[in-house]
Structure formats: C-alpha cells, structure tokens
Amino acid sequence: MHRLRMMRGGRGSCRLRRACRSAAGPARLVIGLAIATLGILAAPGSSWADDPRIDLRLDRRQVPARGRVEMSVTLEGFSRRASKPEIPPVDGLSFHELGRSSNISWVNGRLSTSTTYTYAITTHRAGSYTIGPVQVEDGGTLYRSEPLELGVTAAGSGTAPGPPRGTSVPPRQEVGRGEPGGIFARILVEPREAFVDQQVTLRFRLYQREDVQLIDISEFVPPTAEGFWRESLGEQRDFRVELEGERYHVREIAWALFPTRAGELTIGPGRVTCYLAAPRRERRRFFSDFFDRGLLDRQAVPLDTEPQTILVRALSEEGRPEGFSGSVGRYAIETRLDVAEARQGEPFTLSVTIRGNGHIQTIGEPVWPAWEGLRVFDSGEAVSVSQAQDRVAGEKTFTRVLIANRAGTIELDPVRFVFFDPLAKRYRTITGEPLSIAVKTALGVGGEAGPSGIVSVGDDILYIHSGIGADLQPVRQRGLSAAVAVHGAPLLLLAAAAWVRRRRRALERNPQWSRRTRALSGARQALARLAGGAEAPRTAAVLAEILEAYLSAWLGRAIRGSRRSELRGMLREAEIPEAETDEILGLLDWAEEVRFGAGGDPAEAPRRAAAMGDLLRRLEAAFRRSPLGSGV
Amino acid sequence: MGTRTSACARRLASSLLLLLVVCSLGDHGARAAAAVPQRVAESLQAAEQAYAQERYSAALAAYREVLASGWSSASLYYNLGCAAQRAGRLGWAVAYLEEARRRAPRDPDIRHNLRIVSGQVRDRRPPGDASWVLEALAALLDAYAPADALRSTLAAFWLAALLLAVHWLLGPRARRITRRVLAPALGLLLISLIGLALKAYQVESAPAGVVVADEVEVRAGPRNEETVQFVVHAGTLLDVGRSTENWREVWLGEEMRGWVPESAVTEFSAPCWRP
Numbered sequence: 001m002h003r004l005r006m007m008r009g010g011r012g013s014c015r016l017r018r019a020c021r022s023a024a025g026p027a028r029l030v031i032g033l034a035i036a037t038l039g040i041l042a043a044p045g046s047s048w049a050d051d052p053r054i055d056l057r058l059d060r061r062q063v064p065a066r067g068r069v070e071m072s073v074t075l076e077g078f079s080r081r082a083s084k085p086e087i088p089p090v091d092g093l094s095f096h097e098l099g100r101s102s103n104i105s106w107v108n109g110r111l112s113t114s115t116t117y118t119y120a121i122t123t124h125r126a127g128s129y130t131i132g133p134v135q136v137e138d139g140g141t142l143y144r145s146e147p148l149e150l151g152v153t154a155a156g157s158g159t160a161p162g163p164p165r166g167t168s169v170p171p172r173q174e175v176g177r178g179e180p181g182g183i184f185a186r187i188l189v190e191p192r193e194a195f196v197d198q199q200v201t202l203r204f205r206l207y208q209r210e211d212v213q214l215i216d217i218s219e220f221v222p223p224t225a226e227g228f229w230r231e232s233l234g235e236q237r238d239f240r241v242e243l244e245g246e247r248y249h250v251r252e253i254a255w256a257l258f259p260t261r262a263g264e265l266t267i268g269p270g271r272v273t274c275y276l277a278a279p280r281r282e283r284r285r286f287f288s289d290f291f292d293r294g295l296l297d298r299q300a301v302p303l304d305t306e307p308q309t310i311l312v313r314a315l316s317e318e319g320r321p322e323g324f325s326g327s328v329g330r331y332a333i334e335t336r337l338d339v340a341e342a343r344q345g346e347p348f349t350l351s352v353t354i355r356g357n358g359h360i361q362t363i364g365e366p367v368w369p370a371w372e373g374l375r376v377f378d379s380g381e382a383v384s385v386s387q388a389q390d391r392v393a394g395e396k397t398f399t400r401v402l403i404a405n406r407a408g409t410i411e412l413d414p415v416r417f418v419f420f421d422p423l424a425k426r427y428r429t430i431t432g433e434p435l436s437i438a439v440k441t442a443l444g445v446g447g448e449a450g451p452s453g454i455v456s457v458g459d460d461i462l463y464i465h466s467g468i469g470a471d472l473q474p475v476r477q478r479g480l481s482a483a484v485a486v487h488g489a490p491l492l493l494l495a496a497a498a499w500v501r502r503r504r505r506a507l508e509r510n511p512q513w514s515r516r517t518r519a520l521s522g523a524r525q526a527l528a529r530l531a532g533g534a535e536a537p538r539t540a541a542v543l544a545e546i547l548e549a550y551l552s553a554w555l556g557r558a559i560r561g562s563r564r565s566e567l568r569g570m571l572r573e574a575e576i577p578e579a580e581t582d583e584i585l586g587l588l589d590w591a592e593e594v595r596f597g598a599g600g601d602p603a604e605a606p607r608r609a610a611a612m613g614d615l616l617r618r619l620e621a622a623f624r625r626s627p628l629g630s631g632v
Numbered sequence: 633m634g635t636r637t638s639a640c641a642r643r644l645a646s647s648l649l650l651l652l653v654v655c656s657l658g659d660h661g662a663r664a665a666a667a668v669p670q671r672v673a674e675s676l677q678a679a680e681q682a683y684a685q686e687r688y689s690a691a692l693a694a695y696r697e698v699l700a701s702g703w704s705s706a707s708l709y710y711n712l713g714c715a716a717q718r719a720g721r722l723g724w725a726v727a728y729l730e731e732a733r734r735r736a737p738r739d740p741d742i743r744h745n746l747r748i749v750s751g752q753v754r755d756r757r758p759p760g761d762a763s764w765v766l767e768a769l770a771a772l773l774d775a776y777a778p779a780d781a782l783r784s785t786l787a788a789f790w791l792a793a794l795l796l797a798v799h800w801l802l803g804p805r806a807r808r809i810t811r812r813v814l815a816p817a818l819g820l821l822l823i824s825l826i827g828l829a830l831k832a833y834q835v836e837s838a839p840a841g842v843v844v845a846d847e848v849e850v851r852a853g854p855r856n857e858e859t860v861q862f863v864v865h866a867g868t869l870l871d872v873g874r875s876t877e878n879w880r881e882v883w884l885g886e887e888m889r890g891w892v893p894e895s896a897v898t899e900f901s902a903p904c905w906r907p
Contacts (some may be wrong), residue, residue, distance in 0.1 A: 345751055377752060403751060461745040464683055464714045468707040469668045469676050475702045487786050490793030497797035 052077040054085070054145035056134055058121075062151045062388075069121045071095075073134055076114040082138035085117055090129050092152070094122040123152045167484075182209030183276065185303040187223050188269050193311045196361050197328035197424035200257040200310060201390050204270050206303070207241075208249045214275035214548065215298045217251075223270035223305065227312075228257035229359065233387045256392045258359045262314035268307035276301055301488065315420050321427050323367035327419040329358015333366070335348045335415055335432035345458070345459040347401045351414050352432060353406070355395035360385045363396040366432075369413035375460075377401040402429045404439040405459055512556055516628065520620045521552035527612055536602030537595050543612055544591035547584065550616060554623045564588070575626040580618055651757065654837050672701050679711065688718035706736035710745070717749050723844030723866035725749045727898050730842065730869070734903065753867035773827075773834050778903045781831040785824040792817040839869035841899045848897075850890035853877030862892040872899050 055074040063069045073085045087095050101116050132147040188203040204223060210212050233254040241248050259265060278299040315328070331354050335483075338349040354363050360383055368376070379401045385394035386401060421428050433553040507514040526546045530539065548559040555570050562570075564585055571581045587608060594602055623629045668676075679694035692715040698708060714720075714728035729746040736742055762770070775785075793815050799810040805868035846866050851858035854876045864870065864884070873881035880897055 231855075324787065346747060347751055375752075379754060401752070403752065460741065461714055461717055461748050462741045464711040465707040465741070466679065466680055466703060471705040471707045472668050472672070472698070472703040473705060475704050487789070490790055493797045495801075497800040501800040559763050622746050 052082075052136075052138060052143050054134055054136055054143055056132055056145040056148050057522070058131075058148055058150060061149065062153065063123055064153050065123050069123065071119045071121055071131070071147070071148075073117045073119070074114055075116075075136060078115070078136065078138050078143075082115075082136055084136075086135045087119070087135075088132065088134075090131060092124050092127055092194040093129055093131070093150070094124070096120045096122070126152050126154045128152070131160075149288035181301070182212040182274070183207065183274055183301060183303065185270070185272055185305050187270055187305045187308055188307045189310055191310075192308075193313065194259060195313050195328060195420065195422045195425075196260070196262055196315055197258050197362060197420075198325070199329070199358065199392055200259065200267075201233070201254060201352055202257050202267055203252055203254045204272075204305070206251045206272060206274070207243070208251075208274075210247045210249060214274055215277055216275040217272060217273070219273040219302075221271040222253070222255075223258065223268035223307075225255070225257050225267050227263075227265040228259055228267070229362075231256045231258075231385070231392055233390050233392070254390055256387075256390075258362075259312040262312050264309055264338070265312055266307050266309050268305055270305045272303050274301045274303060275299065319427055321418045321429055323416060324427060325364020325366075325428075327354070327358065327363045327417070328422055329356055329360075329363075329419060330421055330423065331358065331419050331430065332362070333417045333430045333432045335435060337435055337437055339437070341438045341440065342404055342405050345408045346376075347403050350400045350402055350412070350435070350438070351397050351535065352400075352417075352491075353395050353397045354417055357391045357393045358419070360392060360394040363419075366398060367416040367418065368400070369415065371402075371407045371410070371412055372411075372424055373404060373410050375403045375405060377403070381602070382508055403439070403459075407439050407441040409436055409438050515553040516623070519550050520616060522553070523547075523550040523616050524613070527609070527616075530609060532606070532609075534605075536605040539552045539605040539609055540591035540594040543608060544588055544595075546612065546614075547587060550619070551584070554619075554628055556628075574623065574628050576619070576622050580615070580622060583615055584619075587612075640787075642750040645793035653741065661896045668703065669701070672698050672703055675701070679715070681710075683715055683718075686718075688715050691715040692719050692721070692724075706732045706739060707744065709735065710739070710742050713742075713745060713749070717745070721844070721866075722749060722752055723842060723846070724898070726753065726869070727842040727844060727900070731900060734900070735777060737780075754865040755843050755868040769830070770834065773831055774785055776827075776831065778831055778835055778905045779826045781824075785821075785828045788817070788824040792821040835903045839900075841870055841872035841873055841880075843868045843870065843892075843896060844898050845893075845896035848886070848892050850882060850892055852890055854891040858891070862888055864892075870897070872897060 053076045055072075055076065057072045057074070059070045073087075075082060075085070089095075097117065099118050102119075117377050129150045130147050131150055131151060133144040135145075136143045183206075185204065186554050188201075188205065190201050190203075194200050202225065204216070233256055237252045239252070240249050241250055247473070257267070275298040330498045334353045334355065335349045336353075338351070342348040352366050354366065363383075377400065379399040381399065382397045383394065384396075385392060387393065415432045416429055417432075418427060418429045420426070439617060507517070523546050526542070526549070530542050534542070551559045551567075552572075555574065557570075559567060567588075568581055568585065571584065590601075590604065590608065594605070663782075675694050675697045679691045679698070682688070682691035682694060692712065695708065695712045695715055699712070709728045709732035713725045713732060716728055717725035726746075726749050728741060729749055732739070732742045733746055773781075792814075795810055795814045798812055799807055802810060843864050843866055848864055849860040850862050850864060852861055864882075868884075870882045870884050873883065875881070875894065876891075878894050879891045880894045881889070881891050882897060
C-alpha cells in the first residue's frame with residue numbers, strides 16, 4: 001500500500017516536533033532547554049551516534065552509454081576530521097562532484113550526524129562496472145563501503161535518463177494553476193484515450209506551496225481504478241514546480257493501469273489528509289520562536305481529487321493476424337538454443353524471450369512452428385518486470401524442451417510473435433532468428449553411421465507387445481512355494497553324505513567293530529540265497545558256513561576247525577545263554593553228520609534252515625547285550 | 633562295503649532329484665494351469681485395439697484394468713508405459729517402464745523405451761561421483777533381476793552341494809577327481825552369494841517411487857501452509873517414506889527432503905525375488 005511521506009531528511013525533525021508536541025506546557029520548556037544544550041554540545045562535530053558507516057547509492061543501476069547517473073555517498077557517525085570520500089577510478093566512467101550537504105538529527109534519543117556527497121557519473125561505453133569500495137579515513141582508521149554494480153547498455157538501447165526517484169530536481173514550469181490555500185492534490189491520467197491492455201499512467205500529486213508549513217500527511221486513499229489492472233511504478237517522487245510564478249513542492253506517486261475492457265472508464269477520486277501548521281492563540285514564550293514549528297498547533301486539511309474519465313477502445317478485429325494472443329505493447333523477440341550441438345534422443349532447450357514495454361504479465365504465447373524431426377515439450381515460462389520512465393517494461397521467456405528424432409542438421413523455422421502496437425494503432429508480427437542445430441546419432445545406435453552405413457534418423461518409443469496374455473501371471477502371495485522349499489534338498493543330501501562319510505570312517509578305523517556290525521546282515525543275505533529245494537548235504541554245509549562266519553565275526557577268531565569244547569568256552573565267555581550255545585553246537589553236529597554221511601536226519605534240513613533265521617536273531621540280541629556288543 | 637555305500641548314495645541322490653523335478657513341474661504346471669480369465673483377455677484385446685487406433689487413454693485404462701485384476705508381467709508394464717507415454721502421462725510412463733525394467737532388465741524394448749521417456753523428464757539427478765568400477769558393477773547388477781540373482785545362487789548352491797556330497801560319498805580314487813571341481817564350484821557359490829547380497833543392497837537403495845503429477849511442490853511438512861522446499865516434475869525418481877493422511881514423505885539424496893500430496897507420486901511394487 002502506498003503512503004505519502006514527508007520530504008527525505010525531514011523525518012528526524014518531524015520526530016523532534018512530535019516529541020515537543022507531546023509534552024505539556026511547562027515540560028516543553030524543560031525539554032527545549034535540554035535539547036538546546038545537547039545541540040550546542042553536539043555542534044563541534046560530536047559523534048555520539050552509531051559506529052561510522054558509509055552508505056553508497058545510485059539513483060539507477062542501469063543506464064545507457066554516454067548517459068549520466070547520480071551517486072550519493074553518505075557518511076554517518078564520522079567526526080568532522082573525516083576525509084572526503086575517495087572513489088577509486090573506473091575505466092569507462094567519469095566522476096564529478098556536485099556538492100555536499102550535512103544533516104544533524106536526533107533519533108531515538110541519540111544525536112546523529114551525516115554528510116552526503118553527491119557525484120555525477122558519466123558513462124562512456126557499455127559494460128558492467130563495479131564502483132567502489134569508497135574509502136574514508138577518520139582518526140587514523142580507514143573505512144570502506146560496499147561496492148556497487150552499474151550496468152551500462154549500448155547507447156539508445158537502454159532507458160533514457162529521467163528524473164530520479166526519491167531525489168529533488170530543479171524547479172520546472174508546469175502548465176496549470178495553483179489553488180487557494182497553497183496546498184492541493186490532483187490526479188493526472190495519460191493518455192486519455194487508450195486501447196484495451198494499453199498502459200495508462202496514473203499520477204497522484206500533492207502540491208505544497210513553499211511558504212505552507214506541512215507537518216504531517218495521513219489517510220492517503222489512492223484513486224480507485226475499476227476496470228483496470230494496476231501495477232506500481234515505484235516509490236514516491238519529490239520534485240519542485242512553478243505554478244503562476246510560485247514554487248511548489250510536489251510529491252508524486254504513479255501507477256501503470258491496463259484497461260481490461262472497452263468503454264468509458266473512470267479513475268478516482270483519491271484523497272489525502274494533510275496537517276498544516278496553525279499559529280497558537282496563546283502568548284508566546286521565550287523559547288517559542290526557537291521551537292516555533294514544534295509548538296505550533298496543527299490543522300487537518302482533507303484534499304480530494306476530481307475523478308477522471310478515459311475512453312478505452314477495443315482492439316480491431318480487422319486485420320488481426322493469425323496467432324495473435326492478446327498482447328498489447330511494443331516488443332522485440334529473441335530466440336536462443338542452449339546448445340549448438342545435441343544428440344539424438346537427448347533434450348535441449350529453446351528459449352524465446354519477448355521483451356519490451358507493455359503489460360508483460362499478459363504477454364501471450366508466440367506462434368510455434370511445427371518443426372519436423374523434433375518432439376517439443378512445454379517447459380514453462382518466466383516473467384521479469386521493471387519500471388523505467390514511468391513505463392512498465394520487462395520480458396517474458398517461454399521455454400521449450402526439444403528432442404531430436406533424427407541425426408543431422410535440423411533447421412528450426414523461426415518463432416513468430418504477434419502483438420498490437422497501440423502507438424502505431426496496428427497489429428505487428430515480429431520473427432525470431434532462424435536457428436539450426438547439429439544433431440549427432442544417439443549413443444548405442446551405431447555411432448555416426450553403422451558398420452553397414454545405415455544411419456539412424458529417428459528415435460521414438462517402440463510399439464507395444466501383442467499377445468501378452470500367455471505371459472501374465474497372477475500377482476503372487478508372499479511366502480515360499482514348494483518349488484522354492486525343495487531348494488533345501490541339498491542340505492538333506494549333504495547331511496546324509498556326511499553321515500555316510502562318518503560311518504565309513506568309523507568302520508575303517510575299527511575292522512572288528514565293522515565285522516560285528518555287518519555280521520547279521522551278511523548271514524541273512526547268505527541264508528536268503530540258499531535255495532529252498534537244495535539237497536540236504538548242500539543245505540547243511542551252507543547253514544554251517546553261515547553260522548561259522550557269523551560266530552567268527554562276533555568272536556574275532558576262526559571257528560571252523562575248533563573243538564566243540566573250545567567253542568562252548570568262547571560262547572560262555574561271551575555270555576551267550578546255554579540254550580543258544582546248545583542249539584549252535586547241535587546244528588554244527590547235525591551238519592557234519594549229514595555232510596559226511598555219518599548219521600543225522602537229512603529230512604531235518606528244511607526245518608533247520610527255517611529255524612536258522614530265528615537263531616541268528618536271538619544270537620544277535622545276545623551278542624549285543626554281551627561285552628562284545630558294546631558300541632555296535 | 634564301498635559298493636553298498638555308493639549304491640545308497642545313488643539312491644538318495646536319485647530320490648532328491650526326482651523330488652526336485654516333481655516339485656518344479658508341479659510349480660510350472662500350476663503356473664500354466666492358471667489360465668487368464670476371459671474378462672482379462674477381453675481387456676487385453678480392447679487395449680491393443682485402442683492403442684492401434686491411437687486412443688491411448690482408452691488403451692491405458694484397459695491395461696490398468698488387467699493390472700487391477702491381479703495379473704501382471706513385464707510385458708504388461710511395458711505396454712502400460714507405452715500407452716502412458718502416448719497419452720502424455722510422462723510420470724506414469726516412467727513408472728510403468730521402470731517396473732517393467734525391474735522385472736525384465738535385459739529386454740531391449742523395455743530398455744529402449746525407458747531411455748526415451750527418461751530423456752523427456754525435466755529434472756536431472758546430479759551425477760554421482762562413483763568410480764568407474766562401481767558404475768560398471770552397478771551396470772552389471774542392473775542387467776539382472778532379483779529373481780535372476782537368486783536363481784543363479786541356487787544353481788551354484790545345488791552344484792556345490794551335489795559335488796560335496798559326491799565327494800564325501802565316493803572312494804578315495806574318485807575324490808581326486810571331485811576335489812578338482814569342488815573348489816571352483818565353491819568359489820562360484822561364494823561369488824553368487826556376494827552378487828546376491830549386492831543385488832539386495834541395490835534393490836533396497838534404488839528409488840522407491842516416481843513423480844506422476846506434471847509438477848509438484850515439495851513442502852517442508854505435510855500441510856499446504858508449509859514452506860515449499862523445491863519443485864519436482866513428472867518422471868523424477870525419488871525415495872518415498874512415511875505416509876500421513878493424503879501426504880507422502882519424499883527425498884532426493886541427503887539434503888532434498890519434504891512432503892508431497894500422496895496422489896503426486898506412485899510407489900514401485902515390492903521386488904520379486906521368487907525364482
């Protein structure tokens with residue numbers, strides 16, 4: 001929100017006056033005395049304020065070559081012995097001192113002194129310059145300011161130097177009349193006829209004749225502007241004019257208005273309330289003259305401005321070119337690729353910048369040609385708005401990401417931009433520079449040319465797969481299936497192999513134990529091989545061999561050939577029950593008798609063979625219980 | 633004695649092999665037996681027709697119906713990616729093609745289309761400062777799906793286990809032969825296990841989501857009033873974390889973190905490790 005303020009440099013004194021006004025009658029005298037004393041003490045260059053500070057300012061940061069810019073160097077908190085600012089020379093710029101002003105003020109209960117040196121800088125050629133740091137020496141200490149950047153554009157391409165904002169300019173003649181009372185407000189609208197979206201400049205001015213004492217400004221209501229898009233044109237500007245031979249101090253705030261519809265549109269009214277000094281009726285006291293301004297009464301003066309009407313015309317339908325997107329103003333176009341060379345399938349960026357004066361925010365799209373061999377993707381836009389010479393200026397940049405489908409040099413047809421020029425009152429079409437880009441073959445496509453000389457000329461996504469129903473699988477549940485679980489089988493195999501290996505090693509380490517372990521199985525296998533219909537001598541021989549082999553394995557010595565008493569003794573020693581011993585000996589005796597024809601009943605052969613299995617089972621159990629069976 | 637032991641080992645190995653074959657056949661048979669329902673087949677047909685007629689949004693919708701029916705494959709995700717790209721849904725195109733690549737990383741069509749759509753993504757992740765060795769290793773791992781890595785490891789495991797079992801079961805003369813092949817087999821198993829571990833690490837550290845909105849502001853917290861930290865665009869791969877009501881935490885690298893509306897990102901499905 002804009003707010004009209006008093007002149008620069010008067011803020012401190014204004015506070016001083018407020019302090020005086022806020023005190024009651026007798027107290028004012030005391031405050032006046034105190035301030036006067038402090039003022040006297042402060043006069044010889046007191047520096048009770050903050051630490052020394054150098055404030056370097058330019059009235060503009062951008063200026064054309066052979067132009068002029070004003071620079072102020074403000075020294076705050078320095079003593080009176082401080083040196084003049086030392087400005088380092090800059091090639092391409094000339095510095096001329098215009099003058100010096102001092103200010104002593106009372107801020108927040110502290111005395112503040114400042115000295116401002118003003119310089120005119122003449123620019124000679126375009127470029128970007130760094131001014132400073134400015135140096136000031138005070139009491140043997142060297143102080144430096146921050147450097148400033150100044151951009152100098154080519155002559156004629158930048159903004160012409162105009163009245164700087166926030167600074168005073170020499171009085172100028174103004175057509176018009178003053179108004180009674182010495183203070184009044186006006187609004188100025190220019191032009192009075194405009195097209196839709198053409199800039200209309202609105203100025204609100206407060207005129208104050210120099211003999212009128214203005215104490216304060218408040219309740220500023222800017223002019224209404226229904227039917228317009230409003231943009232500020234910067235801070236308040238102060239200058240002086242002469243009206244009918246009288247000098248006026250003028251405070252001005254300006255806006256750029258852009259009509260949004262056709263017809264007669266009204267701007268304003270606006271209002272501001274000023275407080276003027278009014279003489280007190282009571283008898284003046286001793287210090288009244290000294291604090292004249294502070295001890296005056298104030299008088300509120302509301303100032304209203306007359307509303308203004310302008311005629312807004314619609315843009316002509318006749319002669320409107322194709323591609324017009326509603327932009328009004330005066331523009332130039334610039335196109336740029338971010339690379340000079342790209343690779344097929346890889347993105348690069350095209351920037352189209354529309355630059356000039358007009359309603360920058362509403363600049364519409366340029367006309368994009370249909371470029372062959374390129375895929376185009378919108379990548380956004382950026383807006384930059386500035387104010388110069390009470391005109392809204394700036395640029396809007398449209399960005400497109402391009403991807404080349406083929407290799408080779410691709411020529412880009414230029415981008416066009418259509419706008420309405422309100423000064424020429426016609427549509428205009430401007431065209432960007434034609435661009436071209438060299439596109440290399442995509443990586444992995446065989447380089448510049450494949451071995452057979454085939455060059456890739458396009459790069460796009462491949463077609464879908466058809467008949468994919470056979471590939472589809474239900475989205476599986478978490479967890480292992482039987483097929484995955486079976487992969488644990490090697491562990492079982494390893495465990496089994498380890499068991500076998502261990503057993504084999506144990507057998508190899510203890511042959512006797514091995515023989516005992518396998519005695520029963522060997523005997524049963526031999527018994528199973530005995531044919532049922534064999535002759536009795538043959539059966540008797542086999543049964544005797546089986547039994548002798550079994551007993552040899554367990555007793556650890558050959559049985560064949562031993563006497564029956566020795567065998568009985570060995571079996572007794574092995575704690576084999578007498579019944580099984582008798583049965584063994586009986587079987588062996590029967591077998592001998594049958595084999596050698598010395599007796600025995602051959603008809604018993606099948607019964608003996610059938611009973612052999614049971615005998616072996618009982619013997620195995622007896623041996624395992626015996627001392628010989630430990631560990632088997 | 634040795635003969636009997638060998639016979640026992642042979643019987644054991646034969647039984648295990650038979651079990652494996654039966655189970656594998658059973659699993660494959662179960663897969664083959666899971667016929668695609670009629671409505672899914674119809675959706676597929678409608679999608680292919682719509683794509684051929686350049687009605688890409690309709691094709692995308694039909695393919696999505698198939699996915700929502702509980703059926704998937706690398707080819708389905710590939711077709712979804714193609715349809716999304718043609719329909720101008722760049723974020724979804726990247727999401728689907730990346731899903732397809734994770735299932736079939738060596739499919740040339742998938743790799744080609746993913747390269748194309750990735751080139752259209754506005755945001756570029758800052759290049760890493762990994763050495764060429766790590767980059768080569770990452771490329772090698774990229775060529776294999778998680779299921780491939782597990783399958784290779786299981787094969788190496790089977791080979792090493794069988795050789796070791798045979799080595800233990802056979803006699804000393806045969807062991808001289810098995811000893812020569814056992815060491816390479818165990819080495820292969822070790823390499824496979826390391827590869828499996830690296831693949832698991834890669835899968836866990838890969839971006840877990842993708843931006844599907846055209847542009848989304850990443851805010852400091854899960855509220856519209858929070859400060860905008862940065863802006864990401866469709867197709868940008870990022871990591872996703874916590875979820876609150878309609879908001880999702882995302883991050884790009886160590887420093888770029890924030891929250892986005894849940895609808896602006898999609899999360900990749902869990903990796904399929906089943907061989």
